[in-house]
């Protein structure tokens with residue numbers, strides 16, 4: 001079947017093997033006992049850095065954000081617009097945030113956003129490796145006072161080659177983005193040998209830097225995920241991508257099942273169970289290169305008049321069933337609305353996995369889909385059952401009804417029918433179709449001359465907004481290059497040890513500005529003609545515009561059943 | 562056949578009721594289950610991606626004395642979804658086990674599916690069909706017509722070779738199954754449950770039958 005074919009390798013296994021196999025190249029191996037590492041991790045906890053932030057004192061805990069409150073404290077208090085603290089920034093919902101999962105099975109802070117504080121546990125670094133401008137910080141390095149700002153100049157380019165693989169602990173390759181698993185198995189053998197060699201000493205290998213390559217390991221028992229990259233992506237970014245792939249696998253199988261399999265059969269070939277899902281992982285990796293939402297841990301909405309959105313939400317809310325936990329209406333990869341059971345929250349990562357499932361498959365186009373799915377940030381142990389269907393045959397509008405009962409298909413099917421029946425009688429349905437016609441908004445609507453593109457995330461709602469990709473970035477390569485620039489800015493802003501509050505950068509083809517406060521994150525891309533002063537003054541103008549448009553761009557009044 | 566266009570819902574159906582028939586489609590991934598289901602329900606062919614979990618489609622089939630509303634459960638062939646398939650063949654009136662005539666492996670798997678089914682139905686209760694799909698690929702055929710036929714005969718199954726791509730024998734297959742389901746229910750003097758469009762809300766409320774065995778079970 002076509003979908004089970006792997007992408008042709010742009011990267012041969014030998015080019016990877018070559019640098020891994022020459023042990024002489026690895027000049028230093030720095031290792032330290034894991035107990036000692038834990039201590040240094042603790043002292044890096046961001047909460048201890050900017051305890052005195054005046055803004056955040058009054059922020060109640062349930063005013064949750066995708067970012068833990070602690071982390072927000074490290075932002076400086078002198079934000080550009082002092083009124084805009086978390087929870088009051090443009091796009092902040094009226095209610096508690098929609099997506100935060102308060103009772104997450106795992107601690108939310110444990111990964112993605114900041115799980116990589118521990119990343120420096122061990123480092124194998126080739127000393128004359130050159131080329132790698134991002135010095136990886138060492139353990140015990142004096143801690144920076146949280147935020148600073150920086151102005152840099154120079155090219156900021158992202159090489160495109162990157163490879164991701166993963167293997168079971170016994171060392172069988174399971175999936176590889178480029179090249180077949182068979183071709184990689186000797187490489188994998190070397191990698192597994194490295195991993196187990198280091199672990200025998202009770203250490204964990206996190207990354208290898210050599211000849212401009214980064215090799216990042218993510219150990220998620222019973223799997224080991226390995227990312228090989230020649231891009232400028234930071235280790236954190238690479239680890240985040242690996243984490244997404246890991247959760248993608250969990251969403252198909254549950255962690256419980258995965259553990260069970262490997263407990264009973266150490267050398268089980270997991271490809272048997274993953275067969276037919278390669279396109280999900282391929283598509284997820286593509287999204288990671290192109291979709292700012294995965295980078296920002298946020299979701300974007302279909303711009304829609306709030307009155308229409310409210311009608312749609314309440315129609316969805318009315319079509320409830322006992323077993324229903326989440327009802328999600330999507331337009332492509334944008335959210336129209338989400339209704340959730342009281343006290344149940346959907347994590348953005350789970351939402352992205354759902355988007356990916358729907359977006360990478362035409363299977364839901366015919367008939368009604370009914371599938372078990374694990375939402376790993378909710379619970380890695382069990383399956384939900386999702387009713388997935390498009391509202392109309394050729395429509396972009398897809399309804400996902402997430403239920404706890406695998407035998408409740410007919411009830412959910414009926415919920416959909418009721419929702420549609422109700423909605424069709426209202427003018428909001430017409431408004432929804434009109435909104436689908438106009439894909440997004442051009443950046444020119446904002447009225448800032450040199451501004452080409454921006455991404456704005458409201459932290460408390462976990463939603464972001466962004467204009468259409470403008471002409472110079474419309475090709476796939478250019479779009480990915482722009483994303484690469486944002487990724488670079490993001491990794492600088494969220495550096496585990498030296499986070500920044502703002503950064504301005506003049507690159508060859510554009511000027512970039514990023515600004516992070518306790519309430520929002522903003523990334524802007526200007527034409528290379530603008531100046532820094534103009535860029536900074538654009539922030540206020542843009543924030544005002546977003547405030548004016550926020551009813552349309554965000555979901556301000558999320559609903560529960 | 563006279564009733565070739567199984568897709569056309571006849572006017573008289575508007576008021577009259579249809580009887581619900583639960584049909585499940587089983588077989589390895591890629592043999593064309595979803596393509597067959599799409600033929601059954603819309604008489605179309607599209608390149609589709611592998612089914613995720615299960616897809617539910619319906620089609621109304623009019624026989625001369627009765628109207629049947631097929632509720633088709635198109636299952637996913639991928640191994641990871643096998644744990645949920647019993648949900649779909651439980652209480653089914655009809656089951657189609659599909660293989661790809663150009664892939665011997667899928668014929669082997671079809672026999673495993675038949676064995677699995679046998680554990681769950683009493684012969685003579687569920688109509689089971691063995692379907693060799695992709696007859697439009699005669700050049701790369703790996704399973705002969707006779708092989709399929711004799712397997713079906715030995716087990717007393719309906720047998721048909723189809724092409725979901727060209728539409729060859731697909732509506733004939735559905736009609737054949739429809740006649741047999743109808744025949745069996747009459748023989749057994751047990752009726753299928755009715756399906757009425759206007760009343761489906763009530764149908765799903767109160768002391769309704771088990772959702773996935775919403776048809777009155779013919780089997781055990």
Ligand SMILES: Nc1nc2c(ncn2[C@@H]2O[C@H](COP(=O)(O)OP(=O)(O)OP(=O)(O)O)[C@@H](O)[C@H]2O)c(=O)[nH]1
Pocket residue numbers: 001002276588589590591592593594595596597607608609610611612613636637638639694695696697698723724725726727
């Ligand atoms: N030539 C030919 N190709 C077919 C035929 N039926 C299906 N296919 C193709 O076979 C591939 C798989 O078809 P599907 O209908 O998705 O297979 P499936 O059995 O539903 O697979 P799963 O959902 O993974 O279990 C697709 O590329 C179809 O286009 C057929 O009759 N002839």
Ligand SMILES: [Mg+2]
Pocket residue numbers: 594595596610611612635636637638
């Ligand atoms: Mg299918």
